Amino acid sequence: MSQLHVSAAPHIHSGNTTEKVMRDVVIAMLPAVVASVILFGIRAAAVIAACVIGAVVSELMFCKVVGKKSTVSDFSAAVTGLLLGLNLSTNVPLWQCVVGAAFAIVIAKCLFGGLGNNIVNPAIAARVFMLVSFSQVAGGSACVLTDGTTSATPLEILAPGAEEAPGLMDLFLGIHGGAVGETCVLALLIGFVYLLIRKVIRWHVPVIFVGTVFVLYLVTTGDVYYALQQILAGGLFLGAIFMATDYVTEPMNQRGRMVFALGCGLITFAIRQFCAYPEGVSFAILIMNLLTPLIEEWTDKEPLGGI
């Protein structure tokens, strides 16, 4: 008899792998990529491609430089690149996209120890970094489907005293200005359903996040239409579905995740309502990312049978 393998139990496995999980996230973002090209033209594809290539190449180079085994095959760099691309507008020069992607991978992820060890979501960190570094990042892209040339985002318009905002259907389909991947809520929801079916994420975080923002607007204004406009405009769905659900930077326990999502909703509302800045999703997730270790501690519960 030849050598028998010996290993600890269990001897079977679900077959799930990090690559499969990340690949599913990439697939879930594809509807939003397609929508971005339809809504904002080929320039949107260029922005997204620049980010993805920038992210993957940065990770390859970083691994090479520090002598680590390359980790690009786990698709996580591609996810970060895609996510960053969807969060930018067509006004951003491509070189800035590449710089942003490199920042996401090298500074926000690899220097913290790589996948699993970063404290904040790399794509969000990069977006915020770009926001404060490059002036072109803040504005929205002009939608090629509308006759107007305005690239003002609905959230800027929804601010008190501004012109009339797009209707709910236009908001839902994404026919308005904004970051290329954030406007088409329909495409984002398709991705959400895919992630749920593939059991990559659970429904709680996106639903609580969006729900909190909706309820807060409803309660403070009493206007359902306005509250709906608020959740459909801006990066709320993109953030709630794809960024707040980032495994690495959200709490690991389910109770913690729910608290995390609630906090994201509260901060988003607070920034939109009380700050000069019209959008708060990125900052909200960033702040909650930092609170994740604390939330995990607060929400830890005794196992069945006590301690």
Place this chain on the structure above:
Amino acid sequence: MIFKKNISSLHVPHNKNTADSVPVFVSAPKEVVLPMNMQSGHDAEPVVAVGDHVYVGQLVAREEGRASSPIHASVSGTVTKIAPVKLAGGKEALAIHIENDGKMEKDPEMKAPTVTNLDEFLDAVRASGVVGLGGAAFPVWAKLEAVRRNEIETILVNGAECEPYITSDHRMMMDRSDLVVKGVKLMQEHMKVPKIVIAIENNKQDAIDKLTELFKDDPSVEIYPLETVYPQGAKQVLLYNVTGKVVKGGQRMAALGVLIINVSSVAKLADYIENGMPLVDRIVTVDGSAVKEPRNFIVPIGTPISHLLKEVELKSEPGKVLIGGPMLGHAITDLDSPVIKATNAILAFEEKDSVTAEPTACIRCGRCMDNCPVGLNIAGIGRAMAKKDEDERAEALTKLGLKQCIECACCSYVCPAHRPVLERNLEAKSFLRKYNAAKKEEGRK
């Protein structure tokens, strides 16, 4: 109940390929090896000497010390050797080797015990050599004895058999339902327990139907269909899912008025009380990807595993051989290891199914925690284990309720990074055990 809580939720492939395989007697092994530590308690003590002739069912080792159990010859023949053997898991134990004369002669003095009251019943259970046949190997007498000190309201007969591949309990319920019924009746009669619940996963509908029919006139026996999810048969999980009760730290299950006993154990103790035949054989499922025709066998305890594997055609040289199921079983290196009382399955896997994937970085997905039936903070255990200071590490682990880990392996099973999560939990448990023992020792000085 509107909210029916179910704390186990993992769906693993059942692979119950042998569900319809009626167990047949395995061909006579040349030799059987009976290790003295087949039960979870203290080792048994040999009462035969080299050269002695023994009959099937004859006592060869008596119960010795705490939670021990007697051992009986499983074949007739001659004792050839009493020497230590190495067992799966690396442990060594004294073992009685019996050369099989092939006659399977029953002990001529064998007779059914007289059982008229609780004392006689428990004595009979004790003498039967029956232990937890689902894998725990805890002597059944030591478990049932709790009835003397506790108000037992319910006996939960465990027919969940949630591990993939294994159908040993299933076949016992189907083919020896007469013994299951007798065993239940004996417990009712002598232990005066008001309720008996036989819990069976609903992937064994035929067994549920059969037992429901057999007990239809007895309102005190309930057949409880369980959802087929892993680890439904783990005792804490079963207790919670059936009764809603929870064993709190340090408490015994009997204190909650419940005893859980494996269904095959019930049948085997009935066999002894009815016919006088102690535990000398058991049903073993032989399956796995390397096995051409998976089957169930009735196997004399002590039969070498290699002998069993010869009974089924193998597709190829196996890459891994397991005692028990794929979630909890042990991989063995020595195929001459014997089938022991708790061996419910032998699984042989092809080379391609035997290699473990390399672990990658933890992506903090939380699947280990989402799927933990007792809700352990598994990430916290990892952080605690990283603490350099032993006192701090022990304190952190204690606070996390590490001892509640039921070692079901769901965490490792679901980990997309293929991390050995269960192994780390076991390492943590072993550290904590040693640490607490050392502290206790210090306290004594």
